Amino acid sequence: xxxKENKNIADLKFGATIEYAPAPESNAxxxxxxxxxxxxxxxxxxxxxxxxxxxxxxxxEEKLADIAKADATDVDKAxxxxxxxxxxxxxxxxxxxxxxxxxxxxxxxxxxxxxxAIIETMDGGKPIKEAKGFDVPMAINWFFYYAGWADKxxxxxxxxxxxxxxxxxxxxxxxxxxxxxxWKIAPALAAGNCVVLKPAETTSLTALKLxxxxxxxxxxxxxxxxxxxxxxxxxxxxxxxxxxxxxFTGSTRVGKMIQKxxxxxxxxxxxxxxxxxxxxxxxxxxxxxxxxxVINAVYFxxxxxxxxxxxxxxxxxxxxxxxxxxxxxxxxxxxxxxxxKNTDIGAINSKKQLDTVQDYINIGINEGGKLYQDKCSxxxxxxxxxxxxxxxVSQASRVVQEEIFGxxxxxxxxxxxxxxxxxxxxxxxxxxxxxWTDKGSKVFQVGNQLKAGVVWANSFNKFDxxxxxxxxxxxxxxxxxxxxxxxxxxx
Amino acid sequence: MPFKTPKIDRVGIQERCxxxxxxxxxxxxxxxxxxxxxxxxxLTTLEGSDTPGKVKQLCNKAILPHGAxxxxxQVAAVCVYPSQVKTAKKALNGAKINVASVATVFPSGxxxxxxxxxxxxxxxxxxxxxxxMVISRGEFLRGNHNYVxxxxxxxxxxxxxxxxxxxxxxxxxxTLDNVRKASEIAILAGADFxxxxxxxxxxxxxxxVTLVMLETIRDYYxxxxxxxxxxxxxxxxxxxLALHYLVMVSETLGDDWMNNNYFRFGASSLANDLLxxxxxxxxxxxxxxxxxxxx
Numbered sequence: 026x027x028x029k030e031n032k033n034i035a036d037l038k039f040g041a042t043i044e045y046a047p048a049p050e051s052n053a054x055x056x057x058x059x060x061x062x063x064x065x066x067x068x069x070x071x072x073x074x075x076x077x078x079x080x081x082x083x084x085x086e087e088k089l090a091d092i093a094k095a096d097a098t099d100v101d102k103a104x105x106x107x108x109x110x111x112x113x114x115x116x117x118x119x120x121x122x123x124x125x126x127x128x129x130x131x132x133x134x135x136x137x138x139x140x141x142a143i144i145e146t147m148d149g150g151k152p153i154k155e156a157k158g159f160d161v162p163m164a165i166n167w168f169f170y171y172a173g174w175a176d177k178x179x180x181x182x183x184x185x186x187x188x189x190x191x192x193x194x195x196x197x198x199x200x201x202x203x204x205x206x207x208w209k210i211a212p213a214l215a216a217g218n219c220v221v222l223k224p225a226e227t228t229s230l231t232a233l234k235l236x237x238x239x240x241x242x243x244x245x246x247x248x249x250x251x252x253x254x255x256x257x258x259x260x261x262x263x264x265x266x267x268x269x270x271x272x273f274t275g276s277t278r279v280g281k282m283i284q285k286x287x288x289x290x291x292x293x294x295x296x297x298x299x300x301x302x303x304x305x306x307x308x309x310x311x312x313x314x315x316x317x318x319v320i321n322a323v324y325f326x327x328x329x330x331x332x333x334x335x336x337x338x339x340x341x342x343x344x345x346x347x348x349x350x351x352x353x354x355x356x357x358x359x360x361x362x363x364x365x366k367n368t369d370i371g372a373i374n375s376k377k378q379l380d381t382v383q384d385y386i387n388i389g390i391n392e393g394g395k396l397y398q399d400k401c402s403x404x405x406x407x408x409x410x411x412x413x414x415x416x417x418v419s420q421a422s423r424v425v426q427e428e429i430f431g432x433x434x435x436x437x438x439x440x441x442x443x444x445x446x447x448x449x450x451x452x453x454x455x456x457x458x459x460x461w462t463d464k465g466s467k468v469f470q471v472g473n474q475l476k477a478g479v480v481w482a483n484s485f486n487k488f489d490x491x492x493x494x495x496x497x498x499x500x501x502x503x504x505x506x507x508x509x510x511x512x513x514x515x516x
Numbered sequence: 517m518p519f520k521t522p523k524i525d526r527v528g529i530q531e532r533c534x535x536x537x538x539x540x541x542x543x544x545x546x547x548x549x550x551x552x553x554x555x556x557x558x559l560t561t562l563e564g565s566d567t568p569g570k571v572k573q574l575c576n577k578a579i580l581p582h583g584a585x586x587x588x589x590q591v592a593a594v595c596v597y598p599s600q601v602k603t604a605k606k607a608l609n610g611a612k613i614n615v616a617s618v619a620t621v622f623p624s625g626x627x628x629x630x631x632x633x634x635x636x637x638x639x640x641x642x643x644x645x646x647x648x649m650v651i652s653r654g655e656f657l658r659g660n661h662n663y664v665x666x667x668x669x670x671x672x673x674x675x676x677x678x679x680x681x682x683x684x685x686x687x688x689x690x691t692l693d694n695v696r697k698a699s700e701i702a703i704l705a706g707a708d709f710x711x712x713x714x715x716x717x718x719x720x721x722x723x724x725v726t727l728v729m730l731e732t733i734r735d736y737y738x739x740x741x742x743x744x745x746x747x748x749x750x751x752x753x754x755x756x757l758a759l760h761y762l763v764m765v766s767e768t769l770g771d772d773w774m775n776n777n778y779f780r781f782g783a784s785s786l787a788n789d790l791l792x793x794x795x796x797x798x799x800x801x802x803x804x805x806x807x808x809x810x811x
Binding site for chain 2: 029030031033034035037038039040041042043044045046047048154309310311312313314315317318349357366367463483484
């Protein structure tokens, strides 16, 4: 196979014949306001203290807009307006009427998909082909799916006569800003709740665009409130006395803080936290497709994916082959302007995150890991990290144990099924895993032993609104998607 | 065997092919690739009704693809039946264009070996530079891989100095695993090129099938250092699709395969669509098909 039988055989050479000319998606018609306010009670209102913070394009470091910073007073207003809307309107109308609003949001998002994709790419740094091909379609998928549930809630949990919880406080991360907003808002509204949602501070724009769309869709004031800000704004939502349910997606560190502060409060809680997904390739796998799967598992969205397959385990007989193929594949990956249709890896979301990733790369090197990065060039401005592979690492390495949330893959080898199951489960996370083998029975044998919320077979990072998603251990609890995702918003 | 046959996952292959198709080719890159694609065409006529006149016409087209643009590259070869080889050779009149001939009882291959070898020798004696043979699909599907191997090896010997392209007729092999296996047998038995299809069976060349064959070529290269050529044939009738194929080659095998020594398009109508797109790039206008001579 691709294992070199003879050291004199030269590596394949890539990239000299086709130099892709720039093919940027036009953003000329995209309207981004200079300043964005808080969306409370169906109106855009200035924050009480009048404070704003900038949001930048991580690929250019240019400022895109000023975003309102909500403090506890603003959050209180938002929760009150959600409560008012719940008591006086949302809990009074029929499920089919709630569904009507959700279908309308889904359709309007479809119509404006391109605009949302471009803004997502500008504000967050992800490649336009992912924003267009994944983030926005997924968000639409979620709204359509849960719109269908809105008038069938009484059948969702047979015999239990389920009811809405009331007001949900929701805090989401910066890796899939619009999609995460959809994952939170759609099931909450379908189940009959009103929401106060806070997007991450580096990626507020698409959530605020969604607020405009929700306003335009005629959703009753206060049903959806979007408040922007940093960690303290999130804390104000989580700790507000009149919030019935908290849903958080983000880091394990913050998730632990939230769980502590909610203890004894009676609030319902779901947490979707970090991960360190194991991706296991057996010798009998379709090797080239598995290699492509590894690329997709760890370099998708610059590795800013909680369920990323960041730990690769390769059966020893094919380890050299797989590594050769991974390195060849990295040579054809294109990093650069996220708006370019040919870009495979965009910008790291923020300076802070870039520092974190670089710290981990240094840690990996200091631990004795062997680093591989392709010789590609990076843009001068903006936050960039080359796709990285670490070999010569072990379970004890921090780069193997800790979530990096960047384009960094660690590669370990194994001999037997028992060995790899033990290695894969030897982590405090348990969100995702992948198994690559041509043998169906092995998929189930291994999959059943892996302690992960989702196990993909011969694929990775596949999602659908009908399928529940969530973690084990420190990756959190509760499920999003499917019927499970709905019941998280019902009592 | 110098390498072990890996399994092929159809869904994974399709996803990879979709990524090649999402590459955006513009400006100078596009111009360059259109010309390169033209230079990789095996201009083909394989009809029962072929006449010396038609073959001469094809050869003239090969030498001068479009009179209005004299600086265009020539095609790689003309591909004809053995009985037309002499005509083609004469018509090409020393131009640096190869004559490829199908042989081994093309397209079915349903004959005994001695007849196939005679067919091959006849084409070579008539002056063919390249031989496009068909494998015995029936024997392959029956599991008689040794038969297929021996047959290819015998034809290779009969080819002498002519380069051998082995047609797998992937449209009859039913699975991508079979395509992989047949590719390996062909390469190990002595193929200089592996080729998807005769063009007489549907589906002919597809991107997934071609990708499986390119990956086999890559694995063989890494295990031996030997470069095998690839020729998708049939079904690639427009320039856009041809460019998707070039992206696939360049991202799978790399720069060394981006020339007509190692990559060909077997096609009859592709050349004119490439010419149309080249003219469009030069003049900014699409011309009607009437402006392009038939092959």
